[in-house]
Amino acid sequence: xxxxxxxxxxxxxxxxxxxxxxxxxxxxxxxxxxxxxxGGSSDGVVTVKYAVTFPGKGTQADxxxxxxxxxxxxxxGRIQVEIYYSSQLGGNxxxxxxxxxxxxxxxxxxxxxxxAYSDIWSTFSLPYLWDSxxxxxxxxxxxxxxxxxxxxxxxxGMMIFAWQNxxxxxxxxxxxxxxxxxxxxxxxxxxxEDPTLVDSISAxxxxxxxxxxxxxxxxxxxxxxxxxxxxxxxxxxxxxxxxGKYYSLTEQFIMPDPVLMSASWFNxxxxxxxxxxxxxxxxxxxxxNEEIWPDAEExxxxxxxxxxxxxxxxxxxxxxxxxxxxxxxxxxxxxxxxKNLYNLLMEAKG
Numbered sequence: 348x349x350x351x352x353x354x355x356x357x358x359x360x361x362x363x364x365x366x367x368x369x370x371x372x373x374x375x376x377x378x379x380x381x382x383x384x385x386g387g388s389s390d391g392v393v394t395v396k397y398a399v400t401f402p403g404k405g406t407q408a409d410x411x412x413x414x415x416x417x418x419x420x421x422x423x424g425r426i427q428v429e430i431y432y433s434s435q436l437g438g439n440x441x442x443x444x445x446x447x448x449x450x451x452x453x454x455x456x457x458x459x460x461x462x463a464y465s466d467i468w469s470t471f472s473l474p475y476l477w478d479s480x481x482x483x484x485x486x487x488x489x490x491x492x493x494x495x496x497x498x499x500x501x502x503x504g505m506m507i508f509a510w511q512n513x514x515x516x517x518x519x520x521x522x523x524x525x526x527x528x529x530x531x532x533x534x535x536x537x538x539x540e541d542p543t544l545v546d547s548i549s550a551x552x553x554x555x556x557x558x559x560x561x562x563x564x565x566x567x568x569x570x571x572x573x574x575x576x577x578x579x580x581x582x583x584x585x586x587x588x589x590x591g592k593y594y595s596l597t598e599q600f601i602m603p604d605p606v607l608m609s610a611s612w613f614n615x616x617x618x619x620x621x622x623x624x625x626x627x628x629x630x631x632x633x634x635x636n637e638e639i640w641p642d643a644e645e646x647x648x649x650x651x652x653x654x655x656x657x658x659x660x661x662x663x664x665x666x667x668x669x670x671x672x673x674x675x676x677x678x679x680x681x682x683x684x685x686k687n688l689y690n691l692l693m694e695a696k697g
Contacts, residue, residue, distance in 0.1 A: 393620060395428045395452040398436035398445065400560050405584025406643040408432065410511065411455075413639065414606070414631050421630075422623035428453075434561045439539075447504035449611040455511070458605050459541045464503045467495075467684040470692070472543035473677060474550075474670040477601040480512040482696065484603050484636055489695045495688060506613050508606040508628040511635045513578055514644045515598040518553075519587055519656075520574030521567055525595035527662045528552035528669045537563055537575040543673065547599060548576075550670045560585075567591055576600065579647035588654040597661050599670070606631070 395418065401407040415428035436442060436451060439460040445451030462468040477483040486492060488510055497507055518525055518536065525531055531552035538544040540557035548555040556572050566572040567590040575587070576599065582588060606628070613621060652658050677685065 391425065393422075393426045393616065395426060396436065396445075397428055397430045397453045397455075398434075398442045398451050399430065399432055399455050400434045400438060400442075401432065401455075401581065402584055403430075403432040406580040406639065406647070407455075407584060410631075410635050410639050413634055414509070414627070417627040417631050417634070418624065421627040422620055425620060426623065434559075438559050438561065443505065443607070446607055446609040446612075449609050451609065452612045453508065453606065453608050455604055455606045457539055457602055459539055459544060459602060461500065461503075461505075461605075462541050462543075465499050465684075466682050467499060467688045469541055469543045470677075470681075470685050470688045471602055472541045472547065472600070473674055473689075474547040474599045475667050476692075477696075480514040480601050480603065480640075481636070483601050484510050484512045486692055486695045487603060488632075492688075492691055492695055495691060500607065501610055504610050506608045506610045508608045508624070509632040509635070511604045511606065511632075512640050513581075513602065513604050514640070515596075516576045516578055516600040516602065517594060517596045517598060518574050518576045519567075519582055519591035519594045521570075521590065521592050522573050524593045524657060524659045525597065525661060526659065527665045530595075534573045535571075537566065537572045543677065544600070546673050546676070547670055550673050551597070551599065551666055552669070563587065564590060578644060579651055580643045583647040583650045588651045588656045591656060594651055594656050594658045595661050596659065597666055598663065599666060 397411065397415070399407070399411060401411075411430050411432075415430060418426050418428050436445065439454075439456045440463065442451055442454035442456065443460070443463070446454060459468055459472045462472070477486075487496070493507075500507060518531070520534060520536070522534060523530060528551050534553040535556050536548050536553040537558045538548055538555045545555040545557070553574070558566055558572060563572070563575050564585065564587060567575065567587065574591070576597070577587075579594075582591075582594070588594075608624070613624065616624070648658065677689070681689070
């Protein structure tokens, strides 16, 4: 009897070990890469979620598809990009938080949006800072400037993948043509939530309203806002010309957009995949700025005109003078980091 009980006990223990998998070792990562990446898969392919606020058509969408192509080519298919258009994964704030937490791998946004984490980025919100979008990209891409910007975003859990020239931002509104600051008096103009942008629109005569880009079409349509400011390709891609009547070429802001990556995600990649990402970023920056963007503004401006929107030049000198107080206030009250970045930008520009 005792022998029988001992045999039964031994058999039960053996069955228990089998059920728990105690006799099996964990599967190994034979490729030695990306084992810690949440976007990875069992076959070694890494999936990238690219979250953007713009729609799946237009110049920016063309750029996104080209970026996807380059990343997949340079990685020889080891990295696959999924693009989430039209704020499907949230707006700028949610996307940046996703990067910081590692739940989103990449996003594209206005560089001033990063001021939510570090005030030095408000420097780029200064009105009439650049003569052209190309100048802005060239200066920002210089070694000394990039060293400062890369260190700052990495300190906030993000990394820079590429830079995109997005030309000049002008004012679209439903009320009247804008020729000088007096024409903007009382106009509620949507801006990105940044104190320098708010001050700039106020100095130009308007009343700044912070609003998510995804709400702007209905905001214009329903009269929640009277206008917004953006470049012509973005106006066209989002069909804002359907609800705006006047597009005035104020050119108050020139703000290139960075494409950002999650630092935790990038650092989890193999050295081979990291190098593929770097090369894809360099090539994408070149392709966007030299091939995709150069003719986009003029073509979009013609589309706006053809849609019946009144387009007009402005007394730009009057706006430069009206916003001088913003630049003076920045010089007097800006933080040490803001002033240092501004001086570095001017040195590289000069």
